Amino acid sequence: MKTYFENQVSPLYENAYLIITHFLKEKRQDDNARICIPEDFKSEFLTLVDQVNLSLLEDKNNFYGYFLLQMSRELRFDISSPTAVNFKEAKYVIYFNPIIFLTLTLKQMESSIKHEILHIVSMHLSRAKELQRSYSTMAINIAMDIVVNTYLDHLPPYATTLEWVNLNYALKLLPFEPFGYYVEQIQTALDLLEVVEDETENDSKADEKLVPAYDPEKTHDIWEDSSEIEEETLREFTGKFIEASQKGTIPNYLASILTSLRNSKSELPWNLYLKRLMGTVESGQKKTITRRNRRQPDRMDLRGQLRSHKAKIAIALDISGSISDEEFNQAIKEVLSIVKNYNHELTLIECDNEIRRVYQVKSAKDIKARSTIRGGTRFTPVFEYANTRKFNLLVYFTDGKGENKLLSIPRGYQTLWVISGRGDRLSLEKSYGVVKKLSTIEIKDNSLDLSDVEKGGYSMNNQERIGI
Structure with a gap:
């Protein structure tokens, strides 16, 4: 015997x-046809x-x-999951694809909604960007x-779970690990994976297009439609939503x-952010015979490509009188x-009000005594210089x-303040980047001996707790 809820779902x-079938018929006659959702529906x-x-x-x-009470709600038939979210006009919007959600x-409907809200409170919209x-x-x-999904029950059968990833990518990922752990392991698996196209996918029938195929790569495409907003402002809005939901x-x-979320002003500690970037920055391609060419997998004479990891890092140091020699030394040792x-x-x-010196550093012995010419502080000269070089990351x-305003906007690299x-x-x-605030540290040693990096200065002990 069907419940009252089930009797509503079927019609x-x-x-x-x-x-959707009416729309597809119109689409075959007119490529510019748009789906029309009746107001009563x-x-x-x-x-x-x-x-x-x-x-x-x-x-x-x-x-x-x-939390859901505070969100705007819209219908979209072009998303490949039951629900999706983004941030529009100072409010989070949740979208439903009726043709999937109603199955x-x-x-499972509750879990689908919880899934989207967990993305929001985990600040995934900004972390992904x-x-x-x-x-x-x-x-x-x-x-x-x-x-x-690790925290949710009653997931639909196609949901991306830990078990599914371990099975499909030959991994042994552990549950309840930080986001960074998963993304690094999965990226490595993807880089080593041979890509073989399944030609049978191109022979799909019209009826099969009623529902967009579930594709993990496209499940969060709608996030790109979010309103442009600073991360700290988004965090404040999220905090207000959370406060009203408790x-x-x-x-x-x-x-x-x-x-x-409350204890962190940024998603990653600066030194962990830098450490992860070292292994992920793509600065070229390396040929390999163990992987087929992505664009032409049937061409056995063409070798595939793997990432060649090399990070080009610029470290800008404010040498004005406001930064002490102790902070200078500890920052370099940490890097x-x-x-x-x-x-x-x-x-x-x-740099102070202008760039005083630029040089390459390979080890502690390459560090030179800080310039004694010190003026005020301007940030723009560093960005003007960096924009002429192919840096991957600028740590300032x-x-x-x-x-108050940069006269030269960073181009082609990430910035960490x-x-x-x-x-x-x-x-x-x-x-134009992530800003981290470090607590005041008592400096015990001014030497450049790397063995005492953890004793003070910019150490991991001074960082905020990492959120998921």
């Missing part, structure tokens, strides 16, 4: 089927979503129900889905995620300790006090 699905569908929301609210862990059970230069979209999407008890795993195990090229840029150590312990904020209105 809605039939109407959704008619809407949209109203009925959103009424059903309200019932799912009510079920979430009645749960003892009602966080997701209250789920009530519990931050890492897209270092990792492939596929690796990022799979890693993010593993993180959130009306009762929440699961332990969710409490941990929310604590990480050298991070990059020493990676294929890298390190360029040191000394400063107390944050400089001009590291504010000294005595600084409080970056003076720029727009940072």
